[in-house]
Amino acid sequence: xxxxxxxxxxxxxxxxxxxxxxxxLEALRAIPRYFGDDASEQALEIMRENQRxxxxxxxxxxxFGRLDFLEDGTEEAVPLYIGKVGLEERSSxxxxxxxxxxxxxxxxxxxxxxxxxxxxxxxxGRIEGLVYLKRNLVIRKRILQRVxxxxxxxxxxxxxxxxFLLYRLGENKDxxxxxxxxxxxxxxxxxxxxxxxxxxxxQGVAGSGxxxxxxxxxxxxxYRYREHIHAERMIIFAPNRMFLDYISGVxxxxxxxxxxxxxxxxxxxxxxxxxxxxxxxxxSADPWFAIGPERPKMDDRLPGRLKGSLAFRNYxxxxxxxxxxxxxxxxxFEPWEGxxxxxxxxxxxxxxxxxxxxxxxxTERLASRLKRWIGMELGRFKGSHRHxxxxxxxxxxxxxxxxxxxxxxxxxxxxxxxxxAKPAAFAGEIPETQDFxxxxxxxxxxxxxxxxxxxxxxxxxxxxHLRNRLHGIETGQWFDHTVIDEAQDFSPFQVALLKDHTRxxxxxxxxxxxxxxxxYRGISGWNEFLEIFGEGKASFHxxxxxxxxxxxxxxxxxxxxxxxxxxxxxxxxxFRSGQPVRLYSSERPDYEAAVLDVVRRTRSGSxxxxxxxxxxxxxxxxxxxxxxxxxxxxxxLPGQDRYKGGLSVAPVYLAKGLEFDAVILVDTDENHYxxxxxxxKLLYVGCTRALHELHLMYSGKAxxxxxxxxxxxxxxxxxxxxxxx
Numbered sequence: 252x253x254x255x256x257x258x259x260x261x262x263x264x265x266x267x268x269x270x271x272x273x274x275x276l277e278a279l280r281a282i283p284r285y286f287g288d289d290a291s292e293q294a295l296e297i298m299r300e301n302q303r304x305x306x307x308x309x310x311x312x313x314x315f316g317r318l319d320f321l322e323d324g325t326e327e328a329v330p331l332y333i334g335k336v337g338l339e340e341r342s343s344x345x346x347x348x349x350x351x352x353x354x355x356x357x358x359x360x361x362x363x364x365x366x367x368x369x370x371x372x373x374x375x376g377r378i379e380g381l382v383y384l385k386r387n388l389v390i391r392k393r394i395l396q397r398v399x400x401x402x403x404x405x406x407x408x409x410x411x412x413x414x415f416l417l418y419r420l421g422e423n424k425d426x427x428x429x430x431x432x433x434x435x436x437x438x439x440x441x442x443x444x445x446x447x448x449x450x451x452x453x454q455g456v457a458g459s460g461x462x463x464x465x466x467x468x469x470x471x472x473x474y475r476y477r478e479h480i481h482a483e484r485m486i487i488f489a490p491n492r493m494f495l496d497y498i499s500g501v502x503x504x505x506x507x508x509x510x511x512x513x514x515x516x517x518x519x520x521x522x523x524x525x526x527x528x529x530x531x532x533x534x535s536a537d538p539w540f541a542i543g544p545e546r547p548k549m550d551d552r553l554p555g556r557l558k559g560s561l562a563f564r565n566y567x568x569x570x571x572x573x574x575x576x577x578x579x580x581x582x583x584f585e586p587w588e589g590x591x592x593x594x595x596x597x598x599x600x601x602x603x604x605x606x607x608x609x610x611x612x613x614t615e616r617l618a619s620r621l622k623r624w625i626g627m628e629l630g631r632f633k634g635s636h637r638h639x640x641x642x643x644x645x646x647x648x649x650x651x652x653x654x655x656x657x658x659x660x661x662x663x664x665x666x667x668x669x670x671x672a673k674p675a676a677f678a679g680e681i682p683e684t685q686d687f688x689x690x691x692x693x694x695x696x697x698x699x700x701x702x703x704x705x706x707x708x709x710x711x712x713x714x715x716h717l718r719n720r721l722h723g724i725e726t727g728q729w730f731d732h733t734v735i736d737e738a739q740d741f742s743p744f745q746v747a748l749l750k751d752h753t754r755x756x757x758x759x760x761x762x763x764x765x766x767x768x769x770x771y772r773g774i775s776g777w778n779e780f781l782e783i784f785g786e787g788k789a790s791f792h793x794x795x796x797x798x799x800x801x802x803x804x805x806x807x808x809x810x811x812x813x814x815x816x817x818x819x820x821x822x823x824x825x826f827r828s829g830q831p832v833r834l835y836s837s838e839r840p841d842y843e844a845a846v847l848d849v850v851r852r853t854r855s856g857s858x859x860x861x862x863x864x865x866x867x868x869x870x871x872x873x874x875x876x877x878x879x880x881x882x883x884x885x886x887x888l889p890g891q892d893r894y895k896g897g898l899s900v901a902p903v904y905l906a907k908g909l910e911f912d913a914v915i916l917v918d919t920d921e922n923h924y925x926x927x928x929x930x931x932k933l934l935y936v937g938c939t940r941a942l943h944e945l946h947l948m949y950s951g952k953a954x955x956x957x958x959x960x961x962x963x964x965x966x967x968x969x970x971x972x973x974x975x976x
Contacts, residue, residue, distance in 0.1 A: 258398050261317075261388060264332070265395050268313045268347055275341055276306045305336040308506045312390045313338070314348045315433035318359045319384035320369070328383045333359050335432055336506050351432050352474035358382065360440035364402050387433065416798075416825065428498045428910075430505055431463045434798075442792050443468045447476050447732065450750075450758035450789040452777050456822035457808070457939035458799025461761040462498060462908070465734045468759050470505040472732055480757075482509040484731040488749070489514060490740065493891045494908045515745060519711035522718060522728070526662055530705045554693050555772025558709040559742025561783070562687040567713055570668050571720055575610055580655050584621065586645035590628050592621070609723040611659050618653055625649065661717040662701065665710070669698040709772055712744040719751060728752055737908060738762035740769040743779050756788050765812055765819040766939075768904055768932050797822035797939075799910055801829030804945045808938040811956045815931030822939075832938075834957065835948040842950045846873075847880050849915055849946055854882075854898060857912035857944065861899045863937045865923045873917060874900040903937045913944035924954035931956055 280303070285296040314334035321328040337350035349356050354373045362369045362382050370379040383404045389397035400406075416434050435443065442464055445451055451468075455461035469487075472480050487510060489495045495512045502510055516529060557563055579601055584592040600620055605613040625645045632638040658664070671694055700706060706714065733753045735741055739762035750756060760780060767773050774780065781789050797805050805824035812819050837845040846862075853860050862877070864870040867888070874886040877900065887894070887901035894909060901909075903916075916937045924930045934956055938945055947957060 254398070257386070257400065258395070261386075261398050262395050265313065265390065265393070268332075268338070269393055271340060271347060272306055272310055272313060272338065276303070276310070278341075279303050279306070305506055306338070308336050308504070309334060309338060309348065311392045315388055315390070316359050317384065317386040317388065318362070318382060320355070320358060320380055320382055322378060322380040323368075325380075328381070330384075331355060331359075335430075335504070350474065351435075352471045354378075357440060357444060359385065360435050361437050362402070363437060366404065389433075428463065428501055430467070430501050431460055432467065432505065435467065436460075436796070436798075438794060438796075439464045439467075442794075443471050444475075445790070447472050447480065447757050448755040450756050450760060450780075450784045451792060452738075452780055452789060453759070453761040453792045453794060454777060454820065455761060455763055455794035456797050456820060457763060457766060457935070458797035458805070458822065458910075459794035460798055461763070461794060462736055463501060464794075465736065465759045465761050466498065466501045467505065469510060469732065469734060470502065470507045472757075473507060480731040482507060483511070484729065485510045485733075486518075486730050487512045487734045488518070488736065488741075490737045490908060491889075491891075491905070492517075493887065493894050493905070494736075496893045497909060515741070516708060516711060519715050522715045523661065523711075526660075527701075527704045527706045527710075527714065529711075530700060530707055553771050554697070554707065555709040555742065555769075557689065557693065558707075558713060559744045559772055560687075561743050561747060563713065564716060564744050564747060566687055567668065567717060568720070571610075571664065571717065574657065574664060574667075578610070578614075578657060578659075580652075584648075584652055586625050586628065586648050587641050590645075592624060597621075609721055611721040612723065614656065614659055621649060621652075659721060661714045661721060662704065664717055664721070665714055666698065666701045669694050669701060671695055671698060709742065712742065712748045716744070716748050716751075719748075724752060729754055730757075732757040732759070734759045734761075736761055737766075738780070739764050739767040740773040742772055743774065743783060746780050747783050750783060756784055758784075758789075766907060766932060766936050768907065768929065768936060770929070770932075793820070795820065795823045797824050800824070800939060800941055800945075801827050801943060803829055803831050804938060804941050807832045807945065807960060808935050810960055811931055811938060812935045814926070814956050815928045815935075817928045817931070829943050832960075833944075833946045834953075834960075835946065836950070836953065837948070838950050842948075843876055846915070846917055846948055847876070847882075849948065850877065850882065850898070853913045853915060853944060853946065859896050859899070859911040860913045860915070861901055861906060861909070861911040861940060862915045862917060863901055863903050863906050863940065864917050865903060865933070867902045867905075869918065870900050870902045903933050906940050907936050909940060910942055911940055912942050913946070914938070914941035915946045915948065917948050918950075919947045919954050919957060920949040921952045921954050923949075924956055926955045930954075 279299055282299060284300075285292045287293075312335070314332040316333040318331045318333065319328045320331055331346075332348045333351050333356050334348040335351060336348070337346070337353065338348040339346050351359075354371050355378070357371045358369055361371070362385060368379050369382045370377055372378075381404070382402065384400065385402035387397075387399040387401055388395065416436075431439075439460055442451060442453060445468070453461055453464070455464075465487075469485055473482055473485075487495075487498075489498065489512065491514060495514070499512065502508065520527070520529070579594070579598055581594060583594050584597060586592075597617070601613060601617050605616050608616060629638060629642055629645065632641055658667075669689070671691070697707075697710070701710075730749075730753045733749050735746065735749070735758070738746070738760045741762075746760070750758075764774075764776070767775075777791060781791060783789075800808070802824040805822050809821040812821060833849075835845060835849065850860070850862060862873055862884070864873055871886060874884055877884045877898070882898060884898040884900050885895050887899055887905050889905065891905075899911070906914075914937065916934070919934065924934045934954065938947075
């Protein structure tokens, strides 16, 4: 009866709120849009358009939560409805819905029960009081679908705290990441509401909501610091374009637009004005993802580790300083016989008068000054028959003099750094230290590529750094806030470079060391980033709870990770039990038929299914097998722009960042996944893509990472004997 009364109460509230939204939208849409030049009218039109967009966001789902709060000093608890955008009644200006980012709304996320007082921080100071009711609501297209009271003062409040969360986690996935605004947990909310002038470094296990937390943090910063942070000056760096498409719906759902979303490579190539091209770097050709013997020993002599280090950045800076010191030729300039500009004067202009300008701007200003000096010298011959002759000669000699200056481009300077012949400008002047040395094979291979204007991903940060040093950073390239997703695959050089572009060090840096499958160019520990910002400028946070997968899947994935021996942090699952992890052993030639059978059965109950292979070549082969069997599947390839949902086939490294209702990992034998740490990371990534179902299939001998795993949360596939070692 109590539940029915609550439903009727909320149904009445929803009808009232919907009518008010309709009235306001109708009134705003009746006002003709203004396209004129009057500044005041333009400002009013911007305000009206913002209101239209906010009301459109709220139109189908006005709110998702209710909190009844009795503030100290008042007599009656006030019901506060929490939604994605704030709304107020037009006639009385009485709040109808509180924006989830407002200070008082933080109570909805931070209050986890108990009879004691609750508090939140407001601009006026700390506000205390008592919570009488916390209620979760599911509204879809104005239809009230669910009412869940997670707290009632004086009630028993048992077994309902996580009921709404589990309900939302149990929903099937489509082809887009969704916002979590209705289910933000207390530890996530604390990160989201952190102050802006701090670099947040977040280590979060697979499925802990790192990406969505970062996106919600951007929305919060825009709300909280609207006078200082603007959407068009925020940027998100994601691992690939397909992942960008996958997360593209979250910010619009939160009423936020105009935030740039890109990859580091795309941004860097634009900064370099596409003066270089990336060499073929598809994962299929990458030996670190291929099948074979144990990987090379991880050390700082690998190109990615060396070029991504801060030591290399410092080395480049020393090279640039030496380049500047020896930039001008040690000769006077003589535009014609009898006219001479001493080298001493030229150097004074360059090194004293223009010392505050970047090098490229300095050269332009010096060239202009030389032209003005020639013009003044020619003035003495104005009207003379020699004027034309001297003007022509001086122009030719000036061109020759300017041509004698070194190549002042990022590519030209970078090429000199790797020139095996060691140009005179650097020889003996920029010694490699005991702690930093460029191996000959890296020097030669890099130089060969640079001569063709071809670079590797690890060359992009150094080139953009040199470009910034040579030309400076333009106004439009400064960011108010920067988000780096999958940051464990970034290098310290990349983060230091982006710090140069970000005002007040405002960052959200998130990742998981357990999923660092590009560790040969990424980091081995978060201190490598924290040290970049300095003491008091960065804070470290951990997210241990995994909300994505069932308890059985997380426990299984944890064992895979534990067997790597690397000591990575393990995920703590929410108590959402599901099907056991299924293990299938089938010998060829029956293996392919067994895989097809599992795919067919899994598709029938899941909206999104992924068949995950080790490499790109193997993914293409499995995609062809599915096609021959009449199953329409999408093959996920490097450089792909969109993830379409449904049935997909992907190499494990491209599945990272995505999630599916069900995952079928094929070829999980000892040849494909050995006991190496890199193999464990890849298999862990594959396992943790699954929300509800996980199937592992192999022929021959099982991977040592999955042999003899506790039968408590695993089971053989239907009709299959339990796999053995």
